[in-house]
Amino acid sequence: MSNPQALARRLGTFDAVVIGLGSMIGAGVFAAFTPAAAAAGSGLLLGLVVAAAVAFCNATSSAQLAAVYPTSGGTYIYGRERLGPWAGFVAGWGFVIGKTASAAAMAMTFAAYAAPAGWERPVAIAAVVVLAVVNYHGVTRTAGLTRVLVLAVLVALAIAVAACWGGSSPAPGNILGDGLLAHGWYGILQSSGLLFFAFAGYARIATMGEEVRDPRRAIPRAIGIALGITVVLYAVIAVTLLAALGPDGVAGTPTPLAVAVGTGSLPWAVPVVRAGAAVAALGALLALIAGLGRTTLAMARHHDLPRWLAAVHPRYRVPHRAEVALAVVICMIVTVADLRGAIGFSSFGVLIYYLVANIAAFTQPAEDRKYPKALQAFGALACVVLVATLPPLSAGLGVAMFAVGIILRAVRINR
Template identity: 55%
Template sequence: MSAELRRAFGVFDAVVIGLGAMVGAGIFVALGPAAAAVGSGGGLLLALGIAAVVAYCNAMASARLAARYPRSGGTYVYGRECLGSLWGYLAGWAFVVGKTASCAAMALTVGAYVWPEHAHIVAVAAVVALTALNYGGVQKSALLTRVIVALVLAVLAAVVAVGLGAGGTNPLPLGAELTTGGVLQAAGLLFFAFAGYARIATLGEEVRDPARTIPRAVPLALGIALAVYALVAVSVLTVLGPEALADSPAPLTDTARAAGAAWLVPVVAVGAAVAALGSLLSLILGVSRTTFAMARDACLPTALAAVHPRFQVPHRAELAVGAVVAVVAATADVRGAIGFSSFGVLVYYGIANASAWTLGPARRPLAALGLAGCATLAFALPLGAVLAGSGVVAAGVVAWAISRGRAVPPPS
């Protein structure tokens, strides 16, 4: 049965949900692999800037499209309305698959900080607990996310203060060793950290006054996340340097330790676990809403389109997403999930920018920049991620053709 979802979010709640997804994912997961790809402090900051520019283009495309089409599903809806059913399907497919990998990465981050010897068990438990929370209603999720974001920002502020106050002297030059491929690969990995604003767009059917709320919430969430990322990156780089950052599995705790603030190490560990939980909460929420929208249009099993009569949430979609994430979290590798997730999310936003192109000439320059940026960063990712992601996209085309009962149309 299909039904309308309750509109419960204002601007503040929408911003907090975006921050809950972005801050945890980027700070505690993506900085190390990006530093390894680029090889210098200045290069890492340059990559961060490139990722932010692409994210801004995507944010503006998503905001304008969400205001025009305020329905649950994000770019799945936009692609279908603006470009045709295949592109909408591929957007939803890429989002669900890529963000399932993100969910697993966040769950494993919780396990790594809470109980490293049994990280997979803790990861699965975290998925089960947060799926149950989302099942109980979106208002409870928004309240918990607000608390999580406040705690994480406080911990990150302490790391920045300790790191910069330690007087680290590691230089941040661009360096002769920089390569275009290295900078772009780092930017693609860091883009993983900026993808949280998608949670706002996929909640288009659950925000009040979406034409006003979404365009305000998206750039606010992105701007706050960028400022946090830049401050933390500079702090970590000046204390550890790019080489130690690239080798560190827990760079923020290593920063506190190297800065002589051993008291902060357990606080950062708790903050990392809380941040990952915040990201996981928002990610499960967003993936389940896209799954719900696709099921409502018979692009996924229609049984997943049911809305709970009491809690007014897509409960079957949430349970299905939670079950799949739990299985992946029980078997996946954290770093391997990042590149795969980034590829899927960049495909998703590439389709968003192509959809925004159709909104009129005034939107086209930013949409073209965003589309070019998504394509460039996607194919600059590690080869394994590109091959796996391309295979998943191809499988999506086949699945779409089967669901429509016809052959794949020839390329135009």
């Protein structure tokens, strides 16, 4: 007899790949290159390579773990199973607080491109409410809408690249600028931390392990395919931006892709790119809400969050209470936070989450291993290094929020 509190396995490999792409190809591709260029100049190309390498290590750890533990919760479950309840809690808490902030950042990014001046916050809140309703009505609707959003973003990016290279301004000599190492290795690592933010969506596939058909086969394949497509796309965009604007030009504008398109011979492409940025932010927000709901569900099942959040809707088979509660919190963050602070805080939580994932994968026995331990060791070390590159304020807030979570769990255990 089926378990009424279990989620339905309705997603295939293609659906999981699309959800992963929708999570990764979000607002980051339209905005993350600006601070990366400011930190490293043309060295952001090396930063992109480092970020992709770290993402690959983390992805292999997530895939290896998800094949053995195909249930909702991602690294929260992996940490509990491999390292103990406290490690699982640290990972889950990092994911929830980090990705809640990230969801608010995506909502604000959407509004920055789509809303009239002065209406950014109300429009951002409206976007959260609408997408929460979509998620509430079932994961197949989430996957279906994500397909549409991903296709729209890919079309907008293809138009942007064609418009940039079709004009008279791109100069291959701009790509290297003053040299890849002009800003030093610290600048390159800092750009890696910033660009890593745009790669982190592949974990969303692992957190939906309870809803994927044949998860031992489908989840590792979906993670690898989605990450590979994203790396190629980001490399093309990075080279295009540097050729069109140069490192200083990319660093000098919050909307580098739109500015680069404006220098080309297709002025009509500028509003298309702006629309693409808005759609990309919506796609990332949609997938974030879905992934957050599943991790919250898993933590509530193990009493690390209030038990009433573990409810699954009897008709739609989604964690409806968790998704409603998260939507409320995201809207509250939108009313008080700024975009840069939300992204920095999110990066801290996400990197801690992947640190636990790599350590957990490192402990798996030989019969469960798909990848060498060296990848997990490098991934764990890289997460620590990238955390060290974050702004002090972001790191301080992250430490404070982890302290709050640990104290609350310790009090609950003592009671």
